[in-house]
Structure formats: C-alpha cells, structure tokens
Amino acid sequence: xxxxxxxxxxxxxxxxxxxxxxxxxxxxxxxxxxxxxxxxxxxxxxxxxxxxxxxxxxxxxxxxxxxxxxxxxxxxxxxxxxxxxxxxxxxxxxxxxxxxxxxxxxxxxxxxxxxxxxxxxxxxxxxxxxxxxxxxxxxxxxxxxxxxxxxxxxxxxxxxxxxxxxxxxxxxxxxxxxxxxxxxxxxxxxxxxxxxxxxxxxxxxxxxxxx
Numbered sequence: 001x002x003x004x005x006x007x008x009x010x011x012x013x014x015x016x017x018x019x020x021x022x023x024x025x026x027x028x029x030x031x032x033x034x035x036x037x038x039x040x041x042x043x044x045x046x047x048x049x050x051x052x053x054x055x056x057x058x059x060x061x062x063x064x065x066x067x068x069x070x071x072x073x074x075x076x077x078x079x080x081x082x083x084x085x086x087x088x089x090x091x092x093x094x095x096x097x098x099x100x101x102x103x104x105x106x107x108x109x110x111x112x113x114x115x116x117x118x119x120x121x122x123x124x125x126x127x128x129x130x131x132x133x134x135x136x137x138x139x140x141x142x143x144x145x146x147x148x149x150x151x152x153x154x155x156x157x158x159x160x161x162x163x164x165x166x167x168x169x170x171x172x173x174x175x176x177x178x179x180x181x182x183x184x185x186x187x188x189x190x191x192x193x194x195x196x197x198x199x200x201x202x203x204x205x206x207x208x209x210x211x
Contacts, residue, residue: 030152033152034078034152043069045116048082050145051105052096073130079146081144094124102121103122138211
C-alpha cells in the first residue's frame with residue numbers, strides 16, 4: 001500500500017478548518033452529573049460499549065449486556081457501576097483500567113437512534129454492599145467497574161439513520177458472512193467439527209452459560 005498521495009490531517013487547527021466549528025449547543029451539552037432523564041435512560045438500556053486504553057494508548061472497546069434495568073447500577077449522581085459477567089477471561093478492558101482509568105461508555109436502547117454517552121474514570125471493585133443489587137438470575141457478580149462521571153451527554157441519531165441499524169428489512173446476518181460456527185472453525189476452534197460448533201453456538205445451549 002502506498003500513502004504518498006494521501007492528504008493527512010496532523011493538527012487540531014487543520015481538522016477544524018476542514019470540518020468547521022462545532023455549534024455552541026454541541027460544545028456545551030455535556031454535564032458533570034446525572035439528571036433524572038439520564039437515570040431513566042440507564043434504567044432502560046440493556047447494552048453498552050465500554051472503550052478503554054492502556055498507559056501506552058492501546059485501545060479496547062468491549063460490549064456489555066444485561067436485562068434492561070440491571071445493566072447499570074446508579075450509586076449516586078456522579079457514580080455508576082457495571083457488573084462483570086462470565087466471558088472469555090481475557091479482561092482486556094479491565095487490564096487497561098489498571099494502568100489508565102479513563103473510560104468512554106455509550107449506552108443503547110434498541111430501536112432508538114440517540115444514545116447516552118458517559119466519559120469518566122473507572123476502578124475495579126471486587127466486592128461492595130451494592131453487589132447485592134446487581135444479582136441477575138441468582139448470580140452475584142465477582143467484579144464491578146465503578147465509573148466516576150466526568151461528562152455525560154446525549155448523542156444524536158445520524159449514525160443510526162445512515163446505517164439503518166434498527167430497520168428489520170436490512171437484517172440479513174448471513175448474506176455476506178458465514179454463521180458463527182463457520183467463523184469459529186476457521187479462526188478459533190479448528191479442531192471441532194461444524195456439527196459440534198453448531199450445537200455449541202445454538203442459542204438455546206449458549207444462553208445456558210450467560211451467568
């Protein structure tokens with residue numbers, strides 16, 4: 001790949017000259033603490049993405065999901081917590097937090113184009129009294145990410161409108177890429193047969209190991 005003909009942007013002034021100045025409403029929309037509508041959104045969301053980076057700047061963006069009303073525990077107007085649920089134990093984002101506490105969170109409600117974003121500083125907590133309020137299906141979390149909020153604001157729906165993400169008529173999940181079992185056999189579990197992998201990833205089976 002050759003890059004000699006690329007025109008790059010290397011400083012903030014050049015970026016502003018290209019994109020233009022942001023509207024004042026965009027500049028000032030952030031808040032340092034939750035208000036009632038933010039709490040309502042967090043109570044309704046079943047899914048978010050948590051972005052982290054380590055001390056060297058290596059990044060991770062991890063999806064987090066729980067039933068609506070149980071994804072986010074609001075400790076107070078400046079503090080929220082997300083429970084760790086069983087996964088592959090790579091813990092990339094958690095390791096990043098140990099060396100760099102800054103996190104970015106984007107909270108989604110299915111069918112909604114707007115999202116709620118929170119930026120803040122995180123720490124890992126292995127036990128606290130509020131863990132009793134984060135039990136799902138009888139399972140108390142082993143770990144929680146506690147985030148002290150620096151900035152919270154709503155993000156507009158343009159990305160969702162462009163992508164058509166919530167339009168069922170655009171949902172053709174296996175049109176261009178193969179099903180999960182085929183992907184797993186190609187890149188992760190080459191020793192297993194497709195029949196074994198289809199059985200493993202069958203939703204009825206896979207959902208037995210969520211908590």
